[in-house]
Amino acid sequence: MEVSPTLLALIGLLLAVWTGAAVWLMLRATTRAQAAEAHRKAALRLARMVEEGPAIPLTVRTDGRIEAPDRLARWLGLERVPEYLSELAREDGTGLSDEQIEELSTLVRRTQRTAKPFKLSLRPPGSGKMLAMRGALADPAVSPSGAALIWVFDFTETEDELARLEEEAARARDDFGALVGLIEAAPMPMWFRGADMHLRLVNRAYVEAVGGESADQVVTEQVELVERVGGRTAAEVAQQAADRRQPIERIVSATIKDARRTIRVTDLPLVGEGIAGYAVDIEEMEEQAREFRAFREAQRSMLDQLSIGVAQFDARRRMTFANQPFHRTFSLPPGVVNERTSFEQMLMVARENGRIPEVRDFPAWRGELVEWFQRDDPEEMAWPLPDGTHLRVIAQPLPDGGLVMIAEDRTEQLALSATRDTLLRTRTATFDSLFEALAVFAPDGHLELWNRGFPKAWGLDGEVLDNHPQAEELLEAIAGQLADPKAIAQIGQTIRSATLDRKNREGRIELADGRTLDYAGVPLPDGNGLLTVLDVTASQQAEEALRERNRALEEADAVMTRFLANMSYEFRTPLTTIGGFAEMLESGLAGELSPQAAEYVAAITQSVGKLTEQVENVLDLSQSEAGLMPLRKQRVELLPLLTRIVRKREQAILDGGLTLDLKGNANKVVDADQQQLQRALGQLLDNAINNTPQGGKIVIDVAKQRGLNRIAINDTGRGMSQHELARALEGIRMSADGKGIERRHGLGIPLARQLVEAHGGTLDIQSRRNAGTSAVITLP
Structure with a gap:
């Protein structure tokens, strides 16, 4: 079967249309799917945004049903969002309270009827949050049946912040009031300037300082506290502080309450507000600063x-x-x-x-x-x-x-301290080495210092003094050692006199053991008192012995006086008788003497004269040593006296082949016993004549030296050694056993010295072997 081309074309066209339609449907479906996905994502995003948003939507229908996210349940402390509004309150205390549900329901019903929005703040009991609700009639697109849409906000933090801000505001208001009161009551002038540097506020101290009537009057008249200084007013200085945005502090002089004072002025800029200022009176500080500097x-x-x-x-x-x-x-x-x-x-x-x-x-x-x-x-x-x-x-x-x-x-002080320590040790050693017992008492009566002999002297134990006892305690211990305990008061009085009365006091006391102590109180320069104690038992016994011996010597002296008186008579009478009979024989009263008998008589006469002279010397020397030499002083001219002495020995001088030179002032006069002075000078001259060999020279010089009369007898004789001179000056002395007399060199020099000293003068003899002898007599 053949298909026509037209049919084929129609079939192709139909297929094309169907394909196009299929493609369009597919594209449209894809677009819708994408749009739906986009809407879904947008819805999820919006839901998420609502979920994460600060507010939670709550829809309340007219029948009381509610719609809300689960987040609202968590805010209310519930496990899930309930179905009805009234179910937001639970018996376990979670959710809202009955009162809150009632108030919220009332507001929702009003809004549903009148479409009037409402605001409500509440805090669920079972939650710690603070919720704010903003309710209004829901848009028909959201709920066409007239439901109420409530936005729930969690403003817990905001509420806390508001509470804190309110508290801070209240505190700020209180602080501001207190600050204003403080500024007003401040004792220093304070003020505030606006941005135009004009005074806007002053305190009461400012008003009083400028002598104003009130703060308003001072602000109105713009009365300045500080005068123009350095060509700038107070407002200009404040403007400078504002420009620098730094405080300016200066010290100026101002008249405050009719008195010129020094003040420290401070201008303090306030950001965006103005200039605050205050003045501090520093007049007293400046005065103190000046005083401090001085x-x-x-x-x-x-x-x-x-x-x-x-x-x-x-x-x-x-x-x-x-x-x-x-x-x-x-x-x-x-x-x-x-x-x-x-x-x-x-x-x-x-x-x-x-x-x-x-x-x-x-x-x-x-x-x-x-x-x-x-x-x-x-x-x-x-x-x-x-x-x-x-x-x-x-x-x-x-x-x-x-x-x-x-x-x-401290060099000198350390040296002095070392010296002081040495002196203290020396004092301690000195105290301990003294025979006396020493103790030092302070003015308050306690014992400060003592040596080792002090407790021994009183018969005390040394431990008694270790604690430095008071004088009363020490005296109680000493009283038991005394022969008469009542005599302890004398020692206490001695200590009191030395420490308090500052007077010396001494005494003697007997101890029970037979010892005798002498004590004395001596005030010391440092205010202390020194008590010295000396054991005088031996000395007292020696004193008694000396008294006995003194009485014996007095008796011996009386015996010697009687002896000398008797000897003076007994010696002179026989000699005078012998001399008288010899002179009678020599004169021929007993008949003519043969030459030999005449020679014997002459020898007897000469011997009697020498013996008489020796007896006179012995008696005079004995009387002089015994202090019994009688002196009959008178005015005696020295040169004529010496001339008579020399003339009497002229033959002896010539026989010895000597030369004698007598020189001096004839007006020299002394008060002396002429006979005794003549004997003294004659003895010295005889010694010079006897000891000067033939051809020698004797010089007698009379002079006045330093107000004293000086007689010098110098010879060129044999002289004497120092030992011989000492023996010559001793003359006759008692033997060592005190039972006899020892004869030394002779009686001339000792007798002359005794006679010179009896006149208040001195005899000085200088001699050297083979160099002569010099005898110098000094008389007042």
């Missing part, structure tokens, strides 16, 4: 007068002051204070001058000294310097972080 200058002037070195350092360890002794102590140059030398540099300079101790690690040692500035308590150190100087250094930290350094030269 005090500091006076203090430093006083410190310059001290012998102790003082230096001050500030908080940055710079030297601000050092007196002259400090400069001398550490050998510092004059400009250290003006140059603000640091503490470390000062130590370095002192080290270079050898005025600090020698240390092994100087930097570490200096670091330790720098720590003085951080300490709270003063530090004291002893610095022995290389030259032997000992310094006492005190570092006193100051409250402001500075330091006061004091250096005292």
